[in-house]
Amino acid sequence: MPSPTERWLPRLFKLGLLLLLGLGAWQCRDGWPVSANLMELVPQARTDATRQLAEARIQEPLSRQLVALVAAPAGGDSAAAARLLAQRWQQSGLFATAQVDVDVDLADLRARLLANRLALLPAAQRQQLLDDPAAYAQRRARELVDPFSSSSVVPVDQDLLGLARLAEQALRPGGAVQYDMGTGTLVAEGAGRSWVLVRATTRDDAFDSDAPARVAEQIDADRRALAASGADLLVAGGALYAAAGRAQAVAESGWIGGIAMAGIVLVLLLALRRWRALLALAPVAVGLLAGTVACVAVFGSIHVLTLVIGASLIGVAVDFPMHWLGKSYGMPDWRAWPALRRVLPGLTISLAASLVGYVALAFTPFPALTQTAVFSAAGLLGAYACTVCQLPAWMEYFRPRPWPPLLRFAEAALRARERLAGRRALLAVGAVLLAAITAGGIGRLGIQDDLRQWLSLPAPLLQQARQIGEITGFMPTSQFFLVRAPDPDELLRRQAQVSQALDAQVATGKLQAYNALSQRVTPQADQRALAAALGTLADRPEAWRAMTDIGLPFDALRQELRALAALPPVTLDAAMQGQAGERWRPLWLGQRDGEAAGMITLLGLRDPAALAAIAQAAPGVTLVDRSGELNRMFSATRVEAAELKLLSYLVAAALLCLTLGRAAAWRILAVPLAATACSLAALGYLGQPLTLFSLFGLLLVSAIGVDYAIFMYERVAGAAASLVGIVLGALTTLLSFGLLAVSQTPAIANFGLAVALGVGFSLLWAPWIRPPRQA
Structure with a gap:
C-alpha cells in the first residue's frame, strides 16, 4: 500500500505538469520558438562596437539578400525571364526588393x-x-x-x-x-549562355522561424514556372540555406524519434508482455517537454540541432522506468510502490551523478553545449519526477510478465563472467592485450574542430552557389580586414597600403579581387x-x-x-553617395570615439594563410576571420569541457563516497572511465576524429556508465534482474543514439557514434562490478 506521502506525489506531479504545459503553451503564443540560426550556437566574441558593426555588415547579406541568375534558352530573352522572376517575387509579398533593371542616371x-x-x-x-x-x-x-x-x-x-x-x-x-545598355540589366556570360542578374532582399530575416521555408517554396514554384518556357534559374542566399538546414533537422528529429520510439515500444512489449508497460514512455514525453520549455525559458528559443540531439533523450529518459520495471525479473511478487522504494536510492544517485556532469557543461562558454546541457538536465529531472511520482500510481495494479529468454540470457552472461573471473592468469593477459589495443586506437585518434561539421547543405544548393560564383566571378569570403585610423584621410592611406599587398595576391592568383574604400576615393x-x-x-x-x-x-x-x-577635394562621406558609391558604401563604418573605421572585403580567396602577414602592412589593421576564430574556440572549449567533466568526476566520486562508501566509488567510476577509453580507441580505429560534439557524447557516456554501474553494484532483486534492467536501458539508448550516427550533419553523426560506442562498452563492463563483499 502506498504511504501518505506516496499518495500525495501524483497530485503534486499533475499540478507541476499542468504548470509546465501552461508555460509551454504561452511560449508558443507567437509560433514555435525554434531557431535555425547557427550563430546562436557559437560563442560570440567580446569585441568593441566598431567590430560588431563590421561583422553585422558582413552578416547582413547572408541574412536577407538573395542573388539569382536567369538564362533563357538559345535565342530566347533572358532579360524578359528575369523580369518575370522579379515580378513574381514582388507579388509574393516575401521580398522587400527585387531588382533586375539597373536605372543608371547618365x-x-x-x-x-x-x-x-x-x-x-x-x-x-x-x-x-x-x-x-x-x-x-x-x-x-x-x-x-x-x-x-x-x-x-x-x-x-x-x-x-x-x-x-x-x-x-x-x-x-x-x-x-557587365552592364548591358540594350536591356538595362547586368549580364554575365557562362556555359555559352547569357545570364541576367537578379538581386533581392527578403522582408524577414533568414533565421526567422517560418520565413525561409516560404521563400524556398516560392523559389521552387518560380523554377517550375521558368522551366515551362525553357529558362534556367540559379539562386543562392541565406534564406535557402536556413530553410534547408531547418527542414533537414526537423525531418531527422522526426524519423529518429519515430524509429527510436517504435523500437522502445517493441522492447517494452517483448520484455514485459503487457500493454500497460507502454506507460513507461510517459517519462520520455515529460522529459522532452521539460527540456524544451527549459531551453526556451533560458535562451528565448530552442535550436533545431538541440531538438535533433534532444530526440535521442528518449533512450536515456526511459532508463528510469526500465530499471524499475526490470526488477520484475527478480521479484516474483513485483508491486509498483514497493519496487520503487527499493530502486529509489539508485535512481536518485544516478540522477545526481548525471546532473553534476550536465551542470558542469552548462558553464562552458559554448552556447551549443550550454543549450544541450540545459535541455538534458531539465529533461532528466522531468523524466525522474514522472517515474518516481506518477508511474507507480498508474501501475499500482500492473503485473508484468517477464520474458524468460531475457532472464536466461542475463543469467548465462553472469555465469560466463564468473568463469572468466576465476581464471586470473587469462584475465591478466587479456587486460594487457586490451590495454595495448586501446592505447593503439587512441594513438590513431585525430582531433578536428571545424565549423563546417555543423553544416550539411543539400548538394543542389551548393552546386548553384558554385555556379553563380563561377559565372559572375564573385566568390565572397568570410574573412575581411578591419582598418582603423585617427581620421578618414589616414584610413584611406592605410587601406591603400593593404591594397598594395592584396594586389600582389591577385597577381599570383591567390585572390580573385577585393573591395576597399581606397579604390573609391583618395585622401x-x-x-x-x-x-x-x-x-x-x-x-x-x-x-x-x-x-x-x-x-x-x-x-x-x-x-x-x-x-x-x-x-x-571630395570627402569620404561624399564619395559614398549616389549610385557610384553603392559598391563601397557598406565598407565605410563612419567615425566614432575619435577614430575612423572601414573594411576591406575579399573575393575568391585561395590562400587564407597569407592574410595574417598582410594585416601587418599598416598600423590599425585587424584581420577578422570569424570561422578561424570559431575553430580555435572549439579547440579551447573542448579542452575546457574535458576539464569540467574531470571535475564532475571528482564531485561524483565524493557523492558516491558519501552515499555508497569509498570502496564502491572507485568500482563504479571504473566503468565509465573504461568505456570512455575503449570508445576513444574505437573512434581511432574507425578513422573518426575527436570533435567537440564527440567529446560531449563521451561525457554523456560517463553519466550512462555511472548509471549502469550503480545498479549492478546495488543488485536490487539480484544480479540477473539488475543486468536485465541495464540491457533494456542500453537497447533503448542505442536505438536513439545509434540512429544519430546516420545523420546527414557531421557533428550530430559524430556525436551519435561516440554515444553508441560508449553505451556498448558500458554494457560490456558494468557486469564486472561486484559489491565489496564479493570482490
Whole structure:
C-alpha cells in the first residue's frame, strides 16, 4: 500500500505538469520558438562596437539578400525571364526588393565623374602625372587617336586628359558581370549562355522561424514556372540555406524519434508482455517537454540541432522506468510502490551523478553545449519526477510478465563472467592485450574542430552557389580586414597600403579581387597635391607636346588643367553617395570615439594563410576571420569541457563516497572511465576524429556508465534482474543514439557514434562490478 506521502506525489506531479504545459503553451503564443540560426550556437566574441558593426555588415547579406541568375534558352530573352522572376517575387509579398533593371542616371553619373576625377584617379596614373606628365600625355594621345580605346560616358571634349574615363573604369565592379545598355540589366556570360542578374532582399530575416521555408517554396514554384518556357534559374542566399538546414533537422528529429520510439515500444512489449508497460514512455514525453520549455525559458528559443540531439533523450529518459520495471525479473511478487522504494536510492544517485556532469557543461562558454546541457538536465529531472511520482500510481495494479529468454540470457552472461573471473592468469593477459589495443586506437585518434561539421547543405544548393560564383566571378569570403585610423584621410592611406599587398595576391592568383574604400576615393591631401601639380602643369606646354601634336590646342588643355586644379577635394562621406558609391558604401563604418573605421572585403580567396602577414602592412589593421576564430574556440572549449567533466568526476566520486562508501566509488567510476577509453580507441580505429560534439557524447557516456554501474553494484532483486534492467536501458539508448550516427550533419553523426560506442562498452563492463563483499 502506498504511504501518505506516496499518495500525495501524483497530485503534486499533475499540478507541476499542468504548470509546465501552461508555460509551454504561452511560449508558443507567437509560433514555435525554434531557431535555425547557427550563430546562436557559437560563442560570440567580446569585441568593441566598431567590430560588431563590421561583422553585422558582413552578416547582413547572408541574412536577407538573395542573388539569382536567369538564362533563357538559345535565342530566347533572358532579360524578359528575369523580369518575370522579379515580378513574381514582388507579388509574393516575401521580398522587400527585387531588382533586375539597373536605372543608371547618365547625367548624374557624368556629373559625379567630372567632379570626382581627382578623387577616383588610380594611384599609378596619379603618380605618373606627378612624376612624368609627358609619358602620361603620350599614352593619352594614343588613346585619342584610337576610337575604340577612348570611349567613355563623359564626352572627350569634356575630358581631354581622360581622367573621367579612368575614374569610370575604377567604378566598374570587375568580375564577369557587365552592364548591358540594350536591356538595362547586368549580364554575365557562362556555359555559352547569357545570364541576367537578379538581386533581392527578403522582408524577414533568414533565421526567422517560418520565413525561409516560404521563400524556398516560392523559389521552387518560380523554377517550375521558368522551366515551362525553357529558362534556367540559379539562386543562392541565406534564406535557402536556413530553410534547408531547418527542414533537414526537423525531418531527422522526426524519423529518429519515430524509429527510436517504435523500437522502445517493441522492447517494452517483448520484455514485459503487457500493454500497460507502454506507460513507461510517459517519462520520455515529460522529459522532452521539460527540456524544451527549459531551453526556451533560458535562451528565448530552442535550436533545431538541440531538438535533433534532444530526440535521442528518449533512450536515456526511459532508463528510469526500465530499471524499475526490470526488477520484475527478480521479484516474483513485483508491486509498483514497493519496487520503487527499493530502486529509489539508485535512481536518485544516478540522477545526481548525471546532473553534476550536465551542470558542469552548462558553464562552458559554448552556447551549443550550454543549450544541450540545459535541455538534458531539465529533461532528466522531468523524466525522474514522472517515474518516481506518477508511474507507480498508474501501475499500482500492473503485473508484468517477464520474458524468460531475457532472464536466461542475463543469467548465462553472469555465469560466463564468473568463469572468466576465476581464471586470473587469462584475465591478466587479456587486460594487457586490451590495454595495448586501446592505447593503439587512441594513438590513431585525430582531433578536428571545424565549423563546417555543423553544416550539411543539400548538394543542389551548393552546386548553384558554385555556379553563380563561377559565372559572375564573385566568390565572397568570410574573412575581411578591419582598418582603423585617427581620421578618414589616414584610413584611406592605410587601406591603400593593404591594397598594395592584396594586389600582389591577385597577381599570383591567390585572390580573385577585393573591395576597399581606397579604390573609391583618395585622401583629400593627395587630391589637393594633385590639383596643385595640375595647376602648375597648365603653364608647361612642353609636357603636353604629344597631345598638341595630334591637333589638340594647348589653350583647351590649359583650360581643363585649371578647371581640374580648382576642383574641391571630395570627402569620404561624399564619395559614398549616389549610385557610384553603392559598391563601397557598406565598407565605410563612419567615425566614432575619435577614430575612423572601414573594411576591406575579399573575393575568391585561395590562400587564407597569407592574410595574417598582410594585416601587418599598416598600423590599425585587424584581420577578422570569424570561422578561424570559431575553430580555435572549439579547440579551447573542448579542452575546457574535458576539464569540467574531470571535475564532475571528482564531485561524483565524493557523492558516491558519501552515499555508497569509498570502496564502491572507485568500482563504479571504473566503468565509465573504461568505456570512455575503449570508445576513444574505437573512434581511432574507425578513422573518426575527436570533435567537440564527440567529446560531449563521451561525457554523456560517463553519466550512462555511472548509471549502469550503480545498479549492478546495488543488485536490487539480484544480479540477473539488475543486468536485465541495464540491457533494456542500453537497447533503448542505442536505438536513439545509434540512429544519430546516420545523420546527414557531421557533428550530430559524430556525436551519435561516440554515444553508441560508449553505451556498448558500458554494457560490456558494468557486469564486472561486484559489491565489496564479493570482490
